[in-house]
Amino acid sequence: MEQFEINRFLKLDLFGLDASFTNSSLFMVLAVVLIVGFLSFAMGGRALIPTRLQSVAELAYEFIANMVYENTGKDGMKYFPFVFTLFIFVLVLNLLGMMPYSFTVTSHIVVTFALAALVFVVVTGIGFARHGLGFLKLFKPEGLPLALVPIIVPIEVISFLIRPISLSVRLFANMMAGHTLLKVFAGFIVSLGMFGGIVPLIATVAFTGLEFLVAFLQAMIFSVLTCIYLNDAINMHDHH
Amino acid sequence: MSDGDDKKVPKRGVISAEERASIKARAGEIDKRLDEARARISPKSTVDPRVRGQAMGQGLRIAVDLVVGVAFGGFVGWWLDRYFGTAPWLMVVLLILGFVAGMMNVIRTAQRLQAEAEASQLAAPSVSSRPGDRNDDD
Numbered sequence: 001m002e003q004f005e006i007n008r009f010l011k012l013d014l015f016g017l018d019a020s021f022t023n024s025s026l027f028m029v030l031a032v033v034l035i036v037g038f039l040s041f042a043m044g045g046r047a048l049i050p051t052r053l054q055s056v057a058e059l060a061y062e063f064i065a066n067m068v069y070e071n072t073g074k075d076g077m078k079y080f081p082f083v084f085t086l087f088i089f090v091l092v093l094n095l096l097g098m099m100p101y102s103f104t105v106t107s108h109i110v111v112t113f114a115l116a117a118l119v120f121v122v123v124t125g126i127g128f129a130r131h132g133l134g135f136l137k138l139f140k141p142e143g144l145p146l147a148l149v150p151i152i153v154p155i156e157v158i159s160f161l162i163r164p165i166s167l168s169v170r171l172f173a174n175m176m177a178g179h180t181l182l183k184v185f186a187g188f189i190v191s192l193g194m195f196g197g198i199v200p201l202i203a204t205v206a207f208t209g210l211e212f213l214v215a216f217l218q219a220m221i222f223s224v225l226t227c228i229y230l231n232d233a234i235n236m237h238d239h240h
Numbered sequence: 241m242s243d244g245d246d247k248k249v250p251k252r253g254v255i256s257a258e259e260r261a262s263i264k265a266r267a268g269e270i271d272k273r274l275d276e277a278r279a280r281i282s283p284k285s286t287v288d289p290r291v292r293g294q295a296m297g298q299g300l301r302i303a304v305d306l307v308v309g310v311a312f313g314g315f316v317g318w319w320l321d322r323y324f325g326t327a328p329w330l331m332v333v334l335l336i337l338g339f340v341a342g343m344m345n346v347i348r349t350a351q352r353l354q355a356e357a358e359a360s361q362l363a364a365p366s367v368s369s370r371p372g373d374r375n376d377d378d
Contacts, residue, residue, distance in 0.1 A: 156341075156344075158309070162312045163345075165308050169307075
């Protein structure tokens with residue numbers, strides 16, 4: 001479908017890799033500019049009694065700060081900037097995609113997988129940095145009978161390895177499915193004409209509302225799961 | 241058309257102050273009764289849309305966990321089989337392991353969600369006073 005097509009604006013070849021500036025890159029840059037612009041503008045006043053924009057920025061901050069604290073505890077607050085950046089980046093990309101004629105960056109699995117792989121690398125890195133080889137105990141639950149080790153350990157390893165895949169597939173599938181659904185229903189409006197088209201029109205309006213909810217929800221789930229994985233790396237399966 | 245009738249019936253469109261007050265009181269009473277009746281017929285929905293949205297997100301989260309385990313196991317098994325020439329054994333084994341791993345992720349997610357739900361329920365004063373309600377979740 002046209003809305004998912006990648007267009008190269010600036011052809012660029014980096015050591016045999018296609019690093020062209022595409023519409024996808026454009027929207028990512030746009031998102032970063034919007035985020036930085038909005039946050040610095042909204043927090044510019046630093047008023048004790050916040051203006052409307054400032055309370056939006058503070059709300060976003062508190063939302064993620066609470067999320068990180070609840071899921072990872074005090075030690076995890078060090079990684080708050082990481083989670084907040086991920087959340088706001090994904091959220092703005094999702095919301096930008098809701099604009100007509102725009103491009104939904106997060107509907108491409110390359111992008112979501114890159115983000116998920118980043119989370120995976122960071123989490124694994126933190127785990128080994130904090131616990132050394134003891135981090136491998138994550139794969140061997142406490143009090144596991146020796147006979148079960150050859151079965152449980154591979155399962156635990158696989159369940160650890162599939163995390164970035166499920167993290168990326170979830171975001172990409174939700175965004176792509178939602179936008180495809182909207183397109184299909186909008187197509188019905190035209191083909192059914194003046195009177196029959198009213199039903200799909202209503203459905204399209206309803207789905208558009210739902211898509212806004214999904215855009216927020218998926219950004220939230222992405223960051224919640226990042227927090228949960230961080231908690232595994234920091235506290236090794238301890239819950240708070 | 242006698243003159244007496246004109247005196248008893250007030251002019252159309254003109255309402256005296258007492259009449260206005262009594263109409264207002266009656267309207268207020270009707271409003272109250274309507275509200276009561278509405279509450280009887282359909283008690284106010286306790287599910288607010290944000291909660292419903294969260295529930296939807298949780299459902300999708302679990303669904304993907306379930307699928308990805310099998311897909312990953314199958315793919316890695318197929319790839320290793322091609323590499324070692326042991327088709328189809330590694331694929332079979334890894335499919336099963338992948339399925340179990342996916343299941344385990346689902347169970348962990350569900351346990352976490354359950355714990356969160358219980359914690360927030362206990363925190364709500366309206367619920368904690370009725371211990372019988374806790375069984376509804378299981």
